[in-house]
Amino acid sequence: MTEALLRVEALRAGYGDAVVIDDIGFALGEGEALAILGRNGMGKTTLILTLMGQTRRFGGTIALRGTRLERLPTNRRAALGLGWAPQERNIFASLSLEENLTVAARPGPWNVARVFDLFPSLAERRRNFGNQLSGGEQQMLAIARALMTNPALLLLDEPLEGLAPIIVEELTRTIRRLTAEGVGLILVEQHTQLALGLTRQAIIIERGRIVFQGTSRSLEDDPAILTRYVGLRGERGPAASRGIARHPSSPRETSP
Amino acid sequence: MPPIVIGIVQVLFDGVAFGMLLFVMSVGLSITLGMMRFANLAHGSFAMLGGYTTTTLMRHAGWSFLATLPVSFVLIAAVSVVLERVLYRRMYQAKELDQVLLTVGIIYMSIAGAAYVWGPEPQAISLPDYLTVYRTVGWFSFSTYGALLLAVGTVLTLAIFFGLERTRFGAMIRAAVDDRRVALGVGIDVNRVFTITFAVGSGLAGLGGALGINALGLDPSFPIEYLVFFLIVVSIGGTAGSVKGALAAALLLGLSDTAGKYYIPQTGAFIIYVVMLLVMLWRPNGLFGRA
DSSP: OOOOSEEEEEEEEEETTEEEEEEEEEEEOTTOEEEEEOOTTSSHHHHHHHHTTOSEEEEEEEEETTEEOTTSOHHHHHHHTEEEEOTTOOOOTTSBHHHHHHTTOOSSSOOHHHHHHHOHHHHTTTTSBGGGSOHHHHHHHHHHHHHHTOOSEEEEESTTTTOOHHHHHHHHHHHHHHHHTTOEEEEEOSOHHHHHHHOSEEEEEETTEEEEEEEHHHHHTOHHHHHHHTOSGGGGSOHHHHHHHHOTTOGGGGOO | OOHHHHHHHHHHHHHHHHHHHHHHHHHHHHHHHHHHOOOOTTHHHHHHHHHHHHHHHHHHHOOOHHHHHHHHHHHHHHHHHHHHHHTGGGGTTSOHHHHHHHHHHHHHHHHHHHHHHHOSSOOOOOOOGGGTOEEEETTEEEEHHHHHHHHHHHHHHHHHHHHHHHSHHHHHHHHHHHOHHHHHHTTOOHHHHHHHHHHHHHHHHHHHHHHTHHHHOOSTTHHHHHHHHHHHHHHHHOTTTOHHHHHHHHHHHHHHHHHHHHHOTTTGGGHHHHHHHHHHHHOTTOTTOOO
């Protein structure tokens, strides 16, 4: 058996005495992309936070390329290859945009020049501070900051939430480019169709447990499950965005 | 030159020198409080210990005043690291009251320890001749010791700002103060950053305590006597580790304390509390605090 990029088994975690996620298990191969879907408050972000070591773990294991992570502090997990872009973005407000990148830098193919190449609009604002950036720029910076750690696996927690359609399109293209370059991806997203278009596998979490596990393609073709566990929100998304999700192999035609 | 102008220049000179000294001594407390939310009230004990290091080296080893200053910095930094590893680290997750009780306990232990080792009387050091004379430039005359305080305070203040604002390590400190959780999440070893920051901050307190012996005085009650100054700097500066705020607050405190003692000696010592009250009424989160 080849070693998985990430293997999670029987994970049970929460806050204080409350168990929020339970019996979570999945595996992800090198360079693979996984969508985590589900309604709000079902435990998606708690799962991401548990992978990063920011919740209380009651049981289960997390292994990144065979290295057990579940007992390591958050910064060790980041150093070993988890690149986290938190849901609230959490840009360091007292740091310039460029400093937000350099504080996270670890040796590897990703550096400031390369992330500016990926997000050209950030390069123009490198001297600006966190609170002078738009929501879209903050999200790009959160992803760029995660890339600076040269991760094996990116954890993106609702990266498209609350952004204008044109920014959603731009970010979707960027995320696709990243996965094409071989960075592993776990994507928590409310834009269901977009998330399925960006990933090969998907899980749905309902009240802290996995209720669906399969390929993104099969889920796209199963509106009954989507309606039941996720709602129809993805269908209500902007038409242009749906276009991207439906044609994952040809990102160019989605240019506005 | 009219006496009133000379008086104002004198107050500015002494006040800014005192303010810089206060800033150097309290900046570490401001940053570590912002980063770890750890209320180390015993910060003044480090400053006192720096003072005693200097007096001991001068009296018993015959060192010159200036040569003792780096030793005070290094020794107090080292002592603080030991204390951090042995005691403080266990208390980061504890409630504020527990932290306050621990560090107040350390204050009293340091007071008793200092009285036992060095005696209860105020320490006097004989500064070298070149630091006891007055120089006159035009119509303004100043003590060379005051000039030394001002010069060292300015150099250290510039170095602190350069270190915090222009280096990657400084950016890591600011990131950890801004959002400790996410700093960890992007791989910053916040504990290590904190230990180094704590050591440098404590070392600066020790250096300030040594440098300021002839301005601040030195006896076992030092940690309590100056605690209020450190706390005022931290609170009116804005507690979120704001270094600009701490500098502004320290200068305001230095100037108002000096001006109060110069112009209204009867009540001068109370001026700082009036200033603190006014600032807190005007900006409850501190001069540079975030709402």
